[in-house]
Amino acid sequence: MANSRNNNHHTTTTGDSNAVNIARIVIVGAGVSGLTCARRLTQLLKKQAYQILIVEARDRIGGRTFSIPELNLDLGASWIFPDHTAVRTLANELHIDTLEQYESGLSLIQTNGSNVQPINMGGIHGGVKRLKGGTNSLCTAMVRELTSGKQSNVIISLNSPVVNIDYTNNGIITVTLRDQHSIIADYVILALPPRLLLSTIRLTPALPSTVIEKLHKCVTWMASTCKTILIYEHAWWRMRNFSGFAVSRHSKAQEWHDASSETCNALFVFCLAGTTKQEVIDATVRMFGAEAANPSAVHIADWSTEVFTSTSTADGRGGHPHLSSICRQAQWNGRLWLSSSEVSDADGGFLEGAVRRGIQVADQLAILIEI
Numbered sequence: 001m002a003n004s005r006n007n008n009h010h011t012t013t014t015g016d017s018n019a020v021n022i023a024r025i026v027i028v029g030a031g032v033s034g035l036t037c038a039r040r041l042t043q044l045l046k047k048q049a050y051q052i053l054i055v056e057a058r059d060r061i062g063g064r065t066f067s068i069p070e071l072n073l074d075l076g077a078s079w080i081f082p083d084h085t086a087v088r089t090l091a092n093e094l095h096i097d098t099l100e101q102y103e104s105g106l107s108l109i110q111t112n113g114s115n116v117q118p119i120n121m122g123g124i125h126g127g128v129k130r131l132k133g134g135t136n137s138l139c140t141a142m143v144r145e146l147t148s149g150k151q152s153n154v155i156i157s158l159n160s161p162v163v164n165i166d167y168t169n170n171g172i173i174t175v176t177l178r179d180q181h182s183i184i185a186d187y188v189i190l191a192l193p194p195r196l197l198l199s200t201i202r203l204t205p206a207l208p209s210t211v212i213e214k215l216h217k218c219v220t221w222m223a224s225t226c227k228t229i230l231i232y233e234h235a236w237w238r239m240r241n242f243s244g245f246a247v248s249r250h251s252k253a254q255e256w257h258d259a260s261s262e263t264c265n266a267l268f269v270f271c272l273a274g275t276t277k278q279e280v281i282d283a284t285v286r287m288f289g290a291e292a293a294n295p296s297a298v299h300i301a302d303w304s305t306e307v308f309t310s311t312s313t314a315d316g317r318g319g320h321p322h323l324s325s326i327c328r329q330a331q332w333n334g335r336l337w338l339s340s341s342e343v344s345d346a347d348g349g350f351l352e353g354a355v356r357r358g359i360q361v362a363d364q365l366a367i368l369i370e371i
Helices: 007-014 032-044 085-093 136-147 194-200 209-216 277-288 351-369
Strands: 023-028 050-055 098-100 106-110 116-119 129-131 154-157 162-167 173-177 182-185 187-190 202-204 225-232 242-248 253-258 265-272 297-302 336-338
Touching (some): 032 050, 032 136, 050 182, 085 136, 085 351, 106 277, 173 187, 187 351, 194 209, 242 277, 265 277
Parallel strands (some): 050 154, 162 202
Antiparallel strands (some): 106 116, 225 265
């Protein structure tokens, strides 16, 4: 699986690989986009020898996918929509099954501080699917594929935050980690949210001012979101003919969905940044009644406090991001590429955007490398 960083990893990447004409590629970020990009490159680079080092700041792979796999639960990205063909194709190729999103029964709407109204809303979720094992199963499967075999050309280094990336006129890039260890690369792919990139990594030379301006304005999806999972012994809401879907704008817990599968009975809740477990439980009781008061387990992930996702609770305000094509252009004479879901030409912020952008970058870079 994902290997922790050690000196051997860096020797492999920073050695005299030019002597044997090896393309040295560094991908910053082991989330869906970065791993998809690496996977695609391994499929495309047939004529040119290469080495890929994926450096990840966190102590885990997955980025904004964060799952409890044995329970099929997600504390990060959850859904695949019907028109999200790229991520559906990826899941199929990795042999990951989908789960239906339960939505039978009545929904609940809190119209003021105390009035909760049941309503029949029909097909609430529009045919979305979840993934067996959670969405992080995409990343786990890709890592397994990328690092299996004795001759794997891909290494994954965890706990490796990047602080500086410097490009010289001779086409060499130096990637410096927070511990001041340096990596030499020919190409660098930045698979992290634009605002996080601007606030944590110094690029020399700097990106064009027009690109910086657009990246700075780009919303980081989930950056101001707190997500909670409440697990119960029984799916009591189903027994009462409720779908599990509920909406309130009168508490910090704001939107509920059924997250059950054959492995557990659960609700997941979208909340405002800073929401506590007890606040979620109390709000769920107000929406659904006393049966919600005693979950057997509560899991919570406040993405606004994830330093490798968000720099501010304001980062996630403004809906799904969309960046202009100028941000998808390669920089540094084709040596530097931006590859996060936010940069995708469609479905920014979704899993679909992450997969699409990873594939786009790999397709263009592979052509450039093998010219």
